[in-house]
Amino acid sequence: MPIRLATTVADLRAQGTALLGSRQGTSQGLVPTMGALHEGHAALARTAVEQNDVVVATIFVNPLQFGDAVDLGRYPRTLEADLELLEAQGVDLVFAPAVEEVYPGGEPLVRVTSGRLGEKWEGASRPGHFDGALTVVAKLLHYGLPAAGLPDGSGQPAYRAYFGQKDAQQLALVRRMAADLSFPVEIVGVPTVRSSEGLALSSRNRFLSDAERDAALVLSRALRLLESRAAAREPLDLDSAVAMVESQPLVELDYFDVVDPVTLEPLAENCRDTPFRGEALALIAARVGPVRLIDNVPLSS
Numbered sequence: 441m442p443i444r445l446a447t448t449v450a451d452l453r454a455q456g457t458a459l460l461g462s463r464q465g466t467s468q469g470l471v472p473t474m475g476a477l478h479e480g481h482a483a484l485a486r487t488a489v490e491q492n493d494v495v496v497a498t499i500f501v502n503p504l505q506f507g508d509a510v511d512l513g514r515y516p517r518t519l520e521a522d523l524e525l526l527e528a529q530g531v532d533l534v535f536a537p538a539v540e541e542v543y544p545g546g547e548p549l550v551r552v553t554s555g556r557l558g559e560k561w562e563g564a565s566r567p568g569h570f571d572g573a574l575t576v577v578a579k580l581l582h583y584g585l586p587a588a589g590l591p592d593g594s595g596q597p598a599y600r601a602y603f604g605q606k607d608a609q610q611l612a613l614v615r616r617m618a619a620d621l622s623f624p625v626e627i628v629g630v631p632t633v634r635s636s637e638g639l640a641l642s643s644r645n646r647f648l649s650d651a652e653r654d655a656a657l658v659l660s661r662a663l664r665l666l667e668s669r670a671a672a673r674e675p676l677d678l679d680s681a682v683a684m685v686e687s688q689p690l691v692e693l694d695y696f697d698v699v700d701p702v703t704l705e706p707l708a709e710n711c712r713d714t715p716f717r718g719e720a721l722a723l724i725a726a727r728v729g730p731v732r733l734i735d736n737v738p739l740s741s
């Protein structure tokens with residue numbers, strides 16, 4: 441069936457309800473995106489299609505989460521290609537609203553605040569970013585809530601929303617928001633998709649030159665090093681991994697640390713001389729040419 445498009449909330453709800461009804465479906469998946477889609481988004485969409493009767497994807501470049509108008513203006517807009525990619529994964533309906541549909545009164549006065557968890561790591565260099573992202577995610581979760589799909593009677597949640605593990609801090613915050621504010625939704629994290637050389641896919645990678653792309657591979661190499669040390673229960677020796685990244689002249693490291701996967705607080709004692717035990721997340725962020733790149737890997741022993 442060809443993919444359907446809605447640009448208003450009323451139409452999204454009407455089409456979503458009709459789709460669920462026609463399939464006698466009880467589960468709906470929501471895949472929020474800002475467009476400029478790549479294989480990473482395709483993986484989110486595919487997972488949602490596998491797990492739900494009806495899948496809605498949203499494409500909305502949210503002004504509230506951009507620090508400046510230049511960055512917002514240059515964010516790639518590729519609607520036609522995005523619709524094709526989503527259709528190929530089996531997504532049923534795309535919600536692609538104008539800014540006025542999402543923020544009819546202009547910038548909202550009341551927003552979701554991301555608290556301490558939103559101020560560290562990415563939040564430290566992008567003040568207000570996570571408040572803006574959580575505010576729009578809250579709105580999108582409301583818009584996508586299936587009128588006919590909750591609950592399905594078996595005790596299983598019938599409304600699921602999909603986010604990439606690549607944006608680990610965003611995922612942790614969305615999970616926290618859903619728990620703290622009692623959203624009736626299951627948040628599903630989908631593993632990072634990488635190029636064959638290891639670079640985590642991102643809409644911003646298209647701004648890298650060939651040399652910068654090659655240089656950026658040091659990020660995933662350093663993460664893989666920690667991953668293998670953790671799996672072997674060796675000391676992580678984070679300093680040597682940091683030195684490896686810093687030796688690449690085109691890469692300007694911002695942070696590289698090992699944190700608790702839920703609170704994202706640093707786990708200093710696990711990083712240096714003691715054999716690694718347990719679960720953690722290695723987080724990295726660096727500027728490479730014009731682009732800020734982030735990546736992470738789960739560590740487990």
Ligand code: PAF
Binds near residue numbers: 472607
């Ligand atoms: O990860 C993104 O693409 C965005 O932050 C999101 C979740 C769609 C909110 O605008």
